[in-house]
Amino acid sequence: MANLTKNDIAWNTLFARYDLLTKIRNDGYFEITAAQINEERESRLMAKFDHSVNLPAIFKEHHLSILPLSRTKYIVGPFRTHFTIASDLEKQHVFFEIPHNIESISFPNLNSESLALNYAYIAGLITDFLGEEAYQTLSGRMSTGCFGFTINNRSITVENSQCEIDAGFESDNYLLLIEAKNYAVDDFLIRQLYYPFRLWSSKVHKKVIPVLMTFSNDTFTFYEFQFTDISHYSSLILTRAVEYSLQPEPISSDDIMALLQSLSPAESVEGIPFPQADKFERVIDLLGLLTEKELTKDDITENYQFDIRQTQYYTDAGRYLGLIDKTTDGDCVTFRLTDNAIKIFNSSYRNKYLGIIAAMLNKPIFYAVFKESLHNGAVPSRDVIVTIMQEANLSISGTTITRRASTVSSWVNWIWGQIEV
The missing domain is CATH 3.40.1350 (Trna Endonuclease; Chain: A, domain 1)
Known part of the structure; x- marks a missing residue:
């Protein structure tokens, strides 16, 4: 059950109780009432999936979705309910x-x-x-x-x-x-x-x-x-x-050089894994969501564009940077911003991004890879990054270190994207 959300568990129960798969196979759909859904969990939490990644596991497995017919009734069937935005869309x-x-x-x-x-x-x-x-x-x-x-x-x-x-x-x-x-x-x-x-x-x-x-x-x-x-x-x-x-306040190479001289890089505390979260923009989005309120693991997985694995990866990435705190109370895992993150996100546009860059470069691997990119005029290849990580004795091996190197490359590229050349 560790990899199932509350919605996953509740829908699995409802599918079994009402034999939904057989009825959908025979009729092409199944109408279910809010009262029936409420037997397991509130229908308002169980029937709105803003992104396809939020669909319960049993829906994904059988290519199903759900739509409201009224305030008290829903229809479940093999419907294409979401629109995908092309990643290479010109804007x-x-x-x-x-x-x-x-x-x-x-x-x-x-x-x-x-x-x-x-x-x-x-x-x-x-x-x-x-x-x-x-x-x-x-x-x-x-x-x-x-x-x-x-x-x-x-x-x-x-x-x-x-x-x-x-x-x-x-x-x-x-x-x-x-x-x-x-x-x-x-x-x-x-x-x-x-x-x-x-x-x-x-x-x-x-x-x-x-x-x-x-x-x-x-x-x-x-x-x-x-x-x-x-x-x-x-x-x-x-x-x-x-x-x-x-039109951003420019962050110059001199700003970054001054930042590098002020840092004393140190690895995160034991128990926080090295990041595996290639899209750093999504880390910033998650931090932005947490500026409004603290969120549980299920909140993030069920309401935003993260599946349960991505929720773990991206919250761990924020924890690694010292920007997210995690608390556990029984089965409830909650995330909130650290004091440093609150300070950063209350800063001006320019200082906000310098603060985020500082949090990243305060980690030895990112510091070393960025310094290498300064020396060579380009972000190092993945093989070079793997070598830097191996020399740091991170206790990461095999294909895992290659995946983590991809994250390092992506994040360092993000830093360069913030610097006025």
């Missing part, structure tokens, strides 16, 4: 300026989706994205009304289900409906755009534009979608993507 890039007349909300310390949305509006990003002045008119939970649609060749009727709109902005010609995430995403639940789109397309005469907005690594990204067939759940296409970032 328009725009710089924006801080609105200096605002004191009650500050950049980059936007530690919730609502703060990120408010800031995007105040900074003029919404108006820029739409191409005309817009005003916030919608937010919160509301009833979908009644409508029908098809998914995977199956007709489905929704009757007054609940949907939530993070923000709606109206201009002379458009109604922009935004689903916001305060972290980068690889995929997302189409329903979070489709149900609000169906609701408001029937209420207004203006063009309704569904948008996913992410705030990750201090960059806003707006993904605009279009449903080519309003009655088909999976008909959405991505029409454009725009990144908005602050």
Whole structure:
């Protein structure tokens, strides 16, 4: 059970109790009530999977997903409910300026989706994205009304289900409906755009534009979608993507040299493994999530874009850097920011990133590999990094040390990405 979440365990029980696999095999779907789900765990925790990685293990194994039909009923079947964003997607890039007349909300310390949305509006990003002045008119939970649609060749009727709109902005010609995430995403639940789109397309005469907005690594990204067939759940296409970032205060090579001279690298305390987390941007996203509140292991795995293994890898990475604390109370594992991390994330944009770089370079392997990159003018090859790690006697061997070397290479490349050349 160690590698199963609470949702995994509860759904395994429900699948066995109601023989879901047999009924889905025979009928193509199974309708289950909120009351039935609540027998094991609250349905609000058991039936919303923002990313495909959050789906319970038994759903993944049998290529299943779940959609709400009403406030009290759901349908489980072999449905494609998530949209994957291509990793090589081309995006328009725009710089924006801080609105200096605002004191009650500050950049980059936007530690919730609502703060990120408010800031995007105040900074003029919404108006820029739409191409005309817009005003916030919608937010919160509301009833979908009644409508029908098809998914995977199956007709489905929704009757007054609940949907939530993070923000709606109206201009002379458009109604922009935004689903916001305060972290980068690889995929997302189409329903979070489709149900609000169906609701408001029937209420207004203006063009309704569904948008996913992410705030990750201090960059806003707006993904605009279009449903080519309003009655088909999976008909959405991505029409454009725009990144908005602050013109950063430059971090120079001299800043890094001064930082290196001030450090006395030391390995982490025993019991914290050497990192295996190649995407350092995701480490920063996780730290950002923890600025809002402490999170349990299940919170991270069930609500954000981490599976149970990635939750371990990325929280361990933060612990290794001295930026995340872990506490265990029985079966409950909780993570929070360290005092140093809180200090770093309350700093200015420039000092925040210098603080994160300092936490990384304060570890001997990263210090040595970065110094080697300074000497050679390029990040060392994986073989060279493996040699440096072997000479440090890290008690890592075989293919494991090669995987860890990949993390070192990725993180050092990230540092170079922050330096003005």
